[in-house]
Amino acid sequence: MSCQDYREELEAYALGALETAESRRIAAHLRECADCTAIVGAYQAAVDYLALSVPRYRASPRLKDLILGGIGAIRRPFYATLLANRWAAATAATVLIAFAVGGIVWATIMSAKVESLQRDNEALAQLTQLDAEQRANLLKLQGDLNSARSEQGRMNRTLEELSTLTVIALDPDLIPTGLEGTALAPTSRCNYVWSTKQSYGALTCKDLPSTAFSVTYEFWATKGDKTVPLGTFVPRFDGSANLLVKFPPETPGPVSNMWVTLEQQQAQPRSKPSNDVVLQRSPESQAAR
C-alpha cells in the first residue's frame, strides 16, 4: 500500500477517531514512513490545541491540598516540622527517652517500696493479732492475780481475825463490857470483851437498826486522853454484827470509855465522832469497872 492509501486516515488517526485495527495498521505504517509521521505530528499539534478551547473553570482549593497531600507535600503539623530538624528531633528523642527511663526506674523503685510496705503491713497485722491475744491473756492473768490478791487479803484478814480471837480466847484477864442502846436504838445491845495486855478486843451486837446506804456504825474508845476510832461495821440482815478490835499501839494509856455512833461513809479515817451515839457503856459495866 502507498502512503496515499494511509493519508486519508491520518487526520482521524491523530484525532483518535479510528477503530483499533485501523489504528494499528496506521501505526505500523508510521514506523516505516517519516513523511506520514511528520504529517501526523502536525495534525496532533493541532489536535492538542483543542484542549485549550475548553472554557476555564476554577478548581476547588481543596483539590490542590488533596494532590499535594497525596505526594506528602501538604503543610505538615508543627511537630512534624520540629521533628524535621535533626537537632530538635534528637533533643526531643533524648527527653522522651530520659522520661521513659526515669519513669521505668521510678516505677521499679515504687514497686519495690510497695512490696516492702505490703510485707510490713502483713507483719504488722500478724503482730497486732498476736498483741491482741497477748493482751487478752495478760488481762486474764491480771484478773486472776487480782482475784488471788483479793483472796489472799481476805485470807490474811481471816487469819488476823482468828489470831485476834485466839489471843482473846486465851487471855485470862478478859474484861467484859456491856453497851446499851440509846434513844436512837433502844433495843440494841452489844458485848465487848477485851484484853488490856494485848490491846485486842471483840465486839458482838444484836438488834441493830439497819442503816441507810451511806451510813455505817463506828466503834469509838477513849484511851488516855485521846478519842480513838476502833473500827466500822454494818449490821447483818438480822441486826447482828461482829467487830474485832486492835488498839493502835502508838496510843498509850488506859481505856476509860467506849461507844458506837452512826457515821457517814468517807474515804479518809475519821478522827472525831459524830453526836449520833447509838450505843454507850451500860451503867453496870461502868460500875464493875
Place this chain on the structure above:
Amino acid sequence: MASKEGLMSLDSPAEKPLGIRALPWNVDIKGKVRDKTGSERIADYGAAADDRLVVALETRDQKALETLYDRYGDYVYSVCLRMVGDVQLAEDLTQEVFLRLWRRPDLYDVSRGRFVTWLLSVARNRGIDERRSRGRRFRHESPPSLAAEELLASAPANDGDDVAILSEERVVIEKALATLPAEQRLAIQLAYFGGYTQQEIAAGLSQPLGTVKTRIRLGLQKLRLLLIDQREGNHAL
C-alpha cells in the same frame, strides 16, 4: 472498541506516536533526564520554565509540582470537567493526572511539544478512558450545560505570562473553530471530547461513514492550517 494509539498515554507509553525524537540537551541517550544545574535548587519557581520544573520533579521536588499545579491545575480540571461533565469525577481525574505526573515525570516527551499541551492531552485521554469505563451513550457533544457551568470563574489571580499566553491561544482556537462549518466542528468535538470513533459518530448522527470521515478530514486540515501552518514561527509547539 476504539484505540487511542494515536494519543499519548501515561499508562501505556508504548502507544505514543512514533515521532522522530530529537534529543534535547537535558536528555541522555537512555532517555533519562539530567539536571544540567546538578544539585542546584530552583531559586525562583514562579519564573522557572515548565521543562525545568518537570526536570525538578525527577528529584522529587514538591515545590515544582505545586508550581505546575498553580499554572495548569485549572486547565486540567476544565478539560476533565468537559470530558466527564461531573465536578467530583473531574476533581478525581485531575488529582490522578498530577499524581501520575509526580510518579512518572519522565514520560513527558520534550520533542512532542509544550508541556501544557502534553499535560492536557493526558487529561483528555484519562477522561476518555473514564467515559468508556462508564459505558458510552452517544450524544451530541456541546459545551456542558451542567451545574458546574456556574463555577465558571474569572481568570485566577495569579495569572502569569504562561496563563496569559494560554488565554490568547484559547481565543485563537475559538476563532479557528468558529470558521469551521458546524457539522465539521461537531464531528471533531465528538471525536476529541467524546472519544468516539468515526463509525460511532456516523451511527450516532445517522450519517454515512464516508461523510463523517470527510468532515473530520476537512475540519482537521483547516485547523492545522490555522493553528499550525499559519502560526509557525510565532509559537513553536
